[in-house]
Amino acid sequence: LLEECRQGRVCYGCLETWFLWKLTSGKVFATDISCASVSGMYDPFTCKWSGPIVSGLGIPYAILPDVRPSSHLYGYIETGPLRVPGEAPRIPVTGIIGDAQAATLTEDCLGPGQAKLTLGTGTFLNLSTGCKPRALMNAGFYPVVGWASTDKFSKTATSATVQNSVDPGISVPGSSSSRPSSLTKYSSTHSLGGASGPVFTSDVTFLLEGSHENTGTLIEWLRSEGLFDSYTELENMLVEGDQLDLDLRNPACSTFYITVPPALLSRHQETLEMPTITREQRRLAGPDGILTGVGFQWTRLDRLTIVRAVIESIALTVRRMLDRCRKEAGVSPSELRVNGNVSLSNWLMQRLADVTNIPVQRSEFIDSSCLGAAITAGVGAGIWPDYASATGLIHGRRGASSHPDSSGGVNSKRFFPNVERVPLMHARYRFWCHSCATYSRKLRLTRFYRPLTMHRLSNSNPVAQQSHSEPQTQAQSVQPLRIA
Structure with missing residues (x-):
């Protein structure tokens, strides 16, 4: 396949390029700048395909699609169920x-410093940096293009598209056409990614994007362990823990679900497969971390605490991402706009506000990405x-407060930090970060010490077998990590 690419017999594109190619009956070979920027081969700082990457792969520019603004007249649908027969206007x-990017656009994050958080299968945090791209590689954030627009249905663009609709379509790389796109006849102001050079539009927004892979998978892991049967039961367990004041009963902050950095995740999983690790010990390990401060025999109180610790780790992970942005770039959003299925938990939204100490606005739109695509097309x-x-017209945020004395009640869309719990959440965050760092150090040390040594350390300390009902100190809270 690589050899065919080099010979110009293959064209490269992502899913949106393939759909556009099919819908236009092979007449348009293009992508938009937001999709191109996350392809791994596009340079958001120069707004064109990355020369070093393309050269390193040994492929010609001609196999890459033209990069257009997100809002742009790409062409007309000429095949499939949306094709309009006869002389009627085409779609x-x-x-x-x-x-x-579409979800971020839906949440009206147009200005620098505004942040959108998606809680679904994973956690995705997008912060707008305005018209300039920024990179925070040390903090785990990379620059992407959010969206860009150009002239809407201008006469020049429409005329060019009509002319191209009767062209034979894409020129196979290696033919007389230098770029494989029927839209090459457009004015150069419509192109953002040719091999020649970058051309910026007047309306382009850049984002910083950071992610954490496991969010919804954590909830599925809890259900697979038999801790709850439905999401309603899960929410009730979280609320029951509040009624029992579990946060105040655990002043030592000993029970956590600590996460493993991606670079050490494979080593974490390999460690769990060691023959010296028992089935009970493996039960404490989640998709990307491990439970600490809890024994192997789970009481009802233990189950409530485990559920809270795992769900709370989602909020703690977001706090860590925000702290890195503040430290590396001085970017500190004044509000978090949250969407995704996991955001339906009122308890998690309130805990997120308490942990981050900023208001949390839950989206009232279920399909934020679909709505963002509609805005782009509009x-x-x-x-x-x-x-x-567009966003100002359709958003209609209701901004109800989640305080008990507010009319918003449990169905409110906006959550404010609880001033009484913010200091406690800050303490738990510090202990959680310390526990994560401790476990990461232990994983790194497995390069130098034999697994048997680690197992002996585990057997020599019975603290790991303690029940959650027994009080533990901060130092004891990380002792169960010796099982790894």
């Missing part, structure tokens, strides 16, 4: 955008003059 394709079709007009 235009006026928008393409990545899913995370701007491209000229329905709205710009993105701000």
Whole structure:
């Protein structure tokens, strides 16, 4: 396949490129700048395909799709169920955008410093940096293009598209055409990623993106362990823990679900497969971390505490991501706008507000990505003059408070930090970070010490077998880590 790429017999594109190619009956070979920026071969700082990466792969530029603005007249649908027969006006394709960027657009994160958090299978945090790209590689954040727009249904663009619709379509790389796209006849202001050079539009937004792979998978892991049967039961268990004041009963902050850095995750999983690790010990290990401060025999109180610790780790992970942004770039959002299925938990949203000490706004839109794609297409079709007009018109945030004395009640969409719990959550966050660092050090030490040595350390300390009902100190809280 690589040899065919080098000979110009294969074209490269992601899913949106394939859909566009099929819908236009092979007449348009292009992608948008938001999808290109997360392909791994696009340089968001120069807004064109990365020369070093393309050269390193040994492939020609000609096999790559043209990069267009997100809101743009790409062409017309000429095949499939949306094809309009006869002389009736054809349906235009006026928008393409990545899913995370679309959700960020829906949440109206247009200005620098505004943040969108998606809690689904994973955690995805996007912060707007305005018209300039930024990179925080030490903090685990990478730059992506959010969205860009161009002239909407201008006469020049429409005329060019009509002319191209009768062209034979894509020129196979190696033929007389230097770029494999029927939209090459467009004005150069419509191109953002040719081999020549970057051309910026007047409306382009860059984002910083950071992610954590396991969020919804943590909840599925808890259910697979038999801790709850339904999401309603899970929410009730979290609320029951509040009624029992479990946060105050555990002043030593000894029970945590501590996460493993991605670089050490494989070593963590290999350690759990050691023959010296028992089935009970493996039960404490989740998809990307391990439970600490809890014994092997789980009482009802233990189950409540475990559920709280695992769900709380989602909020603690978000706090760590935000702290890294503050430290590395001075970016500190004043509000978190949250969407995704996991955000339906009122308890988690309130805990997130308490841990981060900033208001949390839960989205009222279930399908944020779909709505963002509709906004993109609407701007491209000229329905709205710009993105701000679109989001300002359709958003309609209700901004109800989640305080008990507010009319918002349990169904409120906005959650404010509880001033009484913020100091306690800050203490738990510090202990959690310490526990994560301790376990990471132990995983790194497995390079120098034999697994048998680690097992002997585990057997020499019976603290790991303690029940949760017994009080533990801060130092004891990390002792169960010796099982690894």
